[in-house]
Amino acid sequence: MNPFEDAVCAMYAHILNVQGRTLYDIILYSLKGNPDGFNGVLLECDSTVQDSIMQLLKVYKIRRKVNFSLCPSLSLWALLPQNKAAVVGQSKPDVTAADKVLVLEQDPRTELVGWRMISSCQNNPHEIISACREGNTEEYHRHRYEIGLPEGVKDLPPGEALPLESNLVYMQGISFSKGCYIGQELTARTHHTGVIRKRLMPVTMSAPAETLDQGAALETEGGKPAGKHRAGMDSLGLSLVRLAHAKEPLKLKSSDGMTVTLQATVPDWWPKNSKDQ
Template sequence: MGHLRSRPSWNFQRSFFKRPSSTGSSPRAEWCKTKLTNRALISLTGQNSKSFLQGLITNDTDRILSSPSATFTAFLNPSGRILFDCFVYPVADSQPGFLIDHDAAASGQLSSWLRRYIIKNPIKIIQEPHEIWALWPNHIAESPQQFELDPFSTSLNRSLWRDLRGDGSLGYRTIGNPISHLGLSDVAALPETSISDYATHVLLKACLPQSLSSPYPINLPFETNLDYHRGVDFRKGCYIGQELTARTYHTGVIRKRLVPIILRKADEPHLDLPSKIPISTTFYDEELRLSLEAAELEPNECSSKSNLTNRTKSIGKISGPILRVGNQILGLASLRIDHELFKTINDWPSLTLIKNKNWKVQPIKPNWWPCFSNLP
């Protein structure tokens, strides 16, 4: 495999962390690193790799080649549903090429699916052994700039890519162990967290599971907020699955979207989210996920605004994963954001499981959504 596109290197290093704020607190303690063992890399190289990939993904390969940030995108089937979501990075070599950062569990299926479309193109598809890491800020910032690393240091290494999904606080992704990268020597001092810690951060800040790849039950680009994550380019040419995606975009009819939720038993008090994720207290609750998967939701009885009939009273459903975070339970739900309950400028009302009144669900309003006051 060729090397990632790189900028000139230098003979010295310095901290990639911004200098401590005037309060005297150290920003180093507020950043974490996570080895993403649930991710894998496929390299796609060859003279026609750019045009080949352009016809398969929802984003634009020109953006991938020019952007200093990680480019989020998806492969769709002909009916416009997500097969695989991924990041794509450019590769510098004598021939054009790309690295596809994807769900490791879907690696074999993705490789086979790509090979179906090679036909006579001289394209090489290789599964790469490199590690993928996330560097992320576990703190509340006063400004978006506090979620950024030192721009001088990040320019030294093009194996480091800003993750712009969600509210902009997901941090960075790096290919290979970041400790070995030029300009990233301070990473060794960061606490290494679990996949579930990082998954909690992504769920809260970007309304996303760790992967949208099949068999994740929500597979429409807009319902998974792919457009809000800069994952779709509506000006590029044709690609597989474009027809439904473009039609939905231009008609503006988007009724459902993924949002984070807090679950609690009906007899338990509501707890506010902590300002930081309590590291090492998070874990996936697979048993609870299986018992609540696709459970339909309705407004609380005390919600007088609801005009839903008994036949159509469902306004969403739980769509996993379920994460235990300290003494709280977090998850995702696909909600009918076209309903009047979710057009309020205030916090969203709590919901109830239609078939299990013992559970209450509190949707977390994603205030980072574009044009929130005029949701489609």
């Protein structure tokens, strides 16, 4: 079964283990009908685990005539919105050299991330989209943490993160009418009958994220358990927060033993009628 609908060319998803926990988060791009002759699916993932994902995919190949290969000749670019206030309904970037673009799709997770562009690593992005300013990777990750968007194994530790606590539904990364998939039982049961008591939320911190340990315990001012810290940069980060304490000031211990205060916020791109906000 083709996971892509007729009008969908980019799709976000999590690869789960049999316990229903996230192994890797990925974005899939359909290359069907590409004018350059490419045919198939491109898989975007955290580059630090690309070999592990390749091995995992080959386990499920069985006797299918499917080939897997890395694409070192391609470059991925995130086209961030210049003005967050004008993001909704943002039109497609003005491309001046369409023949150099393999993929140009709106980020399937949320409009606040902008667009994803894939081209040959030999191409200069300024030759493709002239009205842009080339930034760096740190700017991209800072933007992610500012809007509360998880990505990669630091934010979603393999075998630890649960997809629904990681806001997979809010990022259009799951269908509850299609199956079957590994880890479906726990995920579907939690969605239909369970209660999500914790969510991955953006936090602002009183100390640089680099001084905090991944998995450090969060507490309320009264000492009650409130979740775990995940990752971040500068004063921005993501933490798995108990929703019952999400509006309270929180604290944790830094790697040097200092007390750090945190404040969680609800991202703008979450649905406004969510029952667990």
